[in-house]
Amino acid sequence: MRDPAEDVVALAAELAARHVPGTRAPRVLDVGAGEGRHVVALGDAGLDVVALDREVASARAIVEVAPGTEFALHDFAHPLPYAPESFAAVVLWSVLPHADPALLPALLPDCGRVLAHGGVFLVNFIDPRDGRRDPDTHARRADLPRGPDHFHARADVDPHLWWGQIADARLMRAPVGGRPDLDPVAEWRLRVVKH
Numbered sequence: 424m425r426d427p428a429e430d431v432v433a434l435a436a437e438l439a440a441r442h443v444p445g446t447r448a449p450r451v452l453d454v455g456a457g458e459g460r461h462v463v464a465l466g467d468a469g470l471d472v473v474a475l476d477r478e479v480a481s482a483r484a485i486v487e488v489a490p491g492t493e494f495a496l497h498d499f500a501h502p503l504p505y506a507p508e509s510f511a512a513v514v515l516w517s518v519l520p521h522a523d524p525a526l527l528p529a530l531l532p533d534c535g536r537v538l539a540h541g542g543v544f545l546v547n548f549i550d551p552r553d554g555r556r557d558p559d560t561h562a563r564r565a566d567l568p569r570g571p572d573h574f575h576a577r578a579d580v581d582p583h584l585w586w587g588q589i590a591d592a593r594l595m596r597a598p599v600g601g602r603p604d605l606d607p608v609a610e611w612r613l614r615v616v617k618h
């Protein structure tokens with residue numbers, strides 16, 4: 424299992440530090456939880472983690488790495504199966520690079536819907552200026568072994584975050600492994616605080 428993203432680890436520490444002992448642990452939703460690296464990091468910080476993914480393989484992996492975690496086998500092409508304001512934080516990490524842009528107008532506001540006021544939404548995605556994108560086909564370069572399938576510009580994402588304030592937005596640049604001829608990776612990392 425890969426290491427958790429530093430943004431998610433920092434969020435876990437922040438929520439844990441704010442948690443008053445003896446009260447209910449902050450509830451955090453991991454959308455597209457995959458193998459559970461963030462479920463583990465958030466759970467290890469003492470948070471009440473809920474995982475969601477459409478793949479049975481994810482459910483199996485999470486049972487292994489974080490037994491007892493609440494898990495929803497769910498496709499986020501449909502509304503998230505939670506009441507409004509259910510979570511202190513929602514994490515959507517390494518998921519939009521695999522999500523059809525057509526899903527964003529419903530999915531991003533739905534993440535806001537299930538988030539409590541003042542809650543934090545963490546999301547990352549790959550900018551179209553990324554070197555792994557073929558400028559002609561607008562798709563991931565077929566000659567590279569791994570990488571994102573979908574690229575999203577800020578102008579395609581930000582309007583669907585109307586329900587919160589973008590408190591932090593960082594563009595991470597890194598060389599494409601083994602391909603100095605390509606433009607660098609261009610990954611956006613956003614932190615949104617719900618109004």
Ligand SMILES: C[S@@+](CC[C@H](N)C(=O)[O-])C[C@H]1O[C@@H](n2cnc3c(N)ncnc32)[C@H](O)[C@@H]1O
Nearest residue numbers: 455456457476477478497498499500516517518
């Ligand atoms: C690259 S993995 C990232 C896993 C995890 N968030 C992480 O950072 O390690 C993307 C995950 O999103 C899930 N996913 C993609 N599309 C989905 C959808 N429409 N509904 C639910 N899960 C989806 C995939 O099944 C996969 O587990």
